[in-house]
């Protein structure tokens with residue numbers, strides 16, 4: 001007798017009075033949960049296969065479906081959660097390393113929600129963004145130049161290359177292969193319309209998207225997938241990926257199953273072989289070595305493009321950032337431990353790294369102390385969920401934010417966290433043509449543009465209430481923040497005063 | 504065109520190379536300048552001296568011939584072209600190259616050919632006249648690496664951990680001794696004589712360095728290849 005150790009986590013609830021047996025759910029669910037029982041003449045569901053992506057719920061024409069957490073419970077135990085027990089069953093069955101996706105879902109403290117924003121009252125007036133100009137444009141790049149002029153007063157110094165953003169937010173690296181072509185197409189179109197940038201991730205740039213190069217950041221990772229001269233030339237900026245918040249110290253590994261002919265072509269690798277890019281760049285063991293890669297990328301592009309170095313937020317991020325600020329890089333991107341991923345070992349995702357709020361505050365402080373803050377811009381990502389998170393990040397010292405998960409949610413992602421399976425009913429983290437076709441790039445671009453535009457308005461509104469009229473003036477303005485429910489040391493690390501303490 | 508590199512930065516050199524209308528450019532007196540010939544296409548460089556790291560990085564079709572020793576990261580992410588080194592080459596030579604050929608008269612350092620990949624019609628190759636350091640062909644995903652071990656009486660011609668993480672391509676070692684600490688997923692095969700593609704590479708190498716192919720091609724080789732293109736697939740369990 002075969003015993004099932006792992007029991008379904010979800011229950012598919014079908015309201016029989018509403019279900020008209022149209023069988024749409026059967027077609028919409030690529031996980032094969034729904035089927036039609038012809039004997040009994042009604043739809044049935046195999047709960048065990050459900051990942052709670054809500055596709056069937058959202059598409060059911062009569063609203064007959066709901067997904068609920070199972071009412072079946074293991075004997076309650078404050079120490080042994082159901083997840084902890086199930087994971088042991090999985091490993092006892094397979095002997096494998098657990099693989100998960102999307103950001104760390106665990107109940108660690110986070111700090112965005114413990115930061116409160118100031119508002120102007122009486123003595124300095126708020127600003128009405130509907131009436132007064134508000135500047136949300138920012139420039140990313142090195143500001144470290146000694147201006148020299150020739151005898152005619154003309155500028156001798158070549159100004160370092162910069163990126164200009166109309167809103168201090170960009171779409172963070174998600175590789176073609178881990179996400180679908182239609183996701184990239186939507187991101188590219190939206191970035192162009194918004195006057196911002198999207199990041200290709202490390203999987204190369206699809207031929208058809210070269211036209212969006214002015215709004216594209218291309219990535220160079222240890223596996224160098226799809227990296228060649230034209231790729232570098234096409235981009236507005238180049239990002240060297242040293243680490244990723246969801247899996248610091250772990251590289252990318254796209255299984256052969258996700259490598260379709262088009263993905264292989266874009267990555268410039270053979271079909272049918274895994275695409276492995278280990279965390280270590282085996283040519284980088286020091287800041288000197290990093291500098292060399294930064295410089296050779298610059299050399300390859302005639303020094304016309306800013307170079308970003310992306311690292312995960314880890315314990316000694318301050319020292320790392322301090323080195324990067326001296327490596328010739330123009331921008332440091334810091335990815336916090338809540339950052340998303342298409343696939344990462346569960347243990348790494350859930351246990352490695354630190355919150356980006358702390359990393360950001362410390363790095364900003366350290367670079368200021370050392371007088372090198374102007375060498376680089378700082379971009380942070382790793383679970384920026386709203387315009388308020390974005391504003392707080394800027395007030396802590398960031399120049400701009402990266403959003404990945406938020407962008408995918410705007411495209412329909414329901415955070416079912418099954419990207420690593422290659423089946424995504426929303427057409428996002430999949431290469432299955434029928435599923436990819438569910439995401440219309442134009443509609444996707446429209447939703448992304450809406451999201452960022454709404455955030456821009458909210459940012460203006462919040463800045464207005466603080467009496468600040470430009471992102472420039474907000475940046476690093478920690479006096480505008482107060483901490484609530486934090487320990488002394490957390491307040492100290494973030495460099496903010498507790499709520500209730502005045503200026 | 505002939506350039507004396509003395510006193511020029513790498514950036515200046517690359518600008519001069521780029522602006523020159525000559526197809527063929529000789530550069531002498533090179534002393535430590537890095538990134539020479541980065542992403543270059545359609546030119547032939549002859550270099551004398553000691554260039555710094557990343558010679559011919561992202562090379563895109565140009566030919567570089569160096570009379571001297573190369574440092575680290577020669578031909579990093581090379582896409583197409585040819586690099587010939589009359590001397591030794593340092594670590595990470597041919598990192599992630601996916602096209603073109605590198606011929607080295609002498610030895611290479613660690614991690615030569617790491618991440619090398621084949622791509623559509625392109626199959627990159629590195630031929631090493633002497634011996635290779637440890638981690639030769641690490642994460643190799645395609646292409647061909649040949650180590651001739653010229654002038655060596657016996658013993659392995661590559662260092663420790665050859666082919667770690669290898670999941671494509673081939674390594675040909677002219678030796679009867681397997682390198683130490685070969686990883687499990689690497690298959691070894693003793694072969695007398697080489698197939699025509701490897702023979703072609705050896706002949707090219709010989710032509711460049713004035714050697715007789717007949718002295719190499721019929722010898723006993725050790726062929727290394729991965730036993731699985733998806734080496735990590737069994738490791739994971741969806742959670």
Ligand code: SF4
Nearest residue numbers: 029050051053054056
């Ligand atoms: S996996 Fe998604 S589509 Fe399938 S039953 Fe569950 S919620 Fe519905």
Ligand code: SF4
Nearest residue numbers: 413414416417419424
């Ligand atoms: S991208 Fe798709 S598979 Fe991944 S969490 Fe979102 S809905 Fe689920």
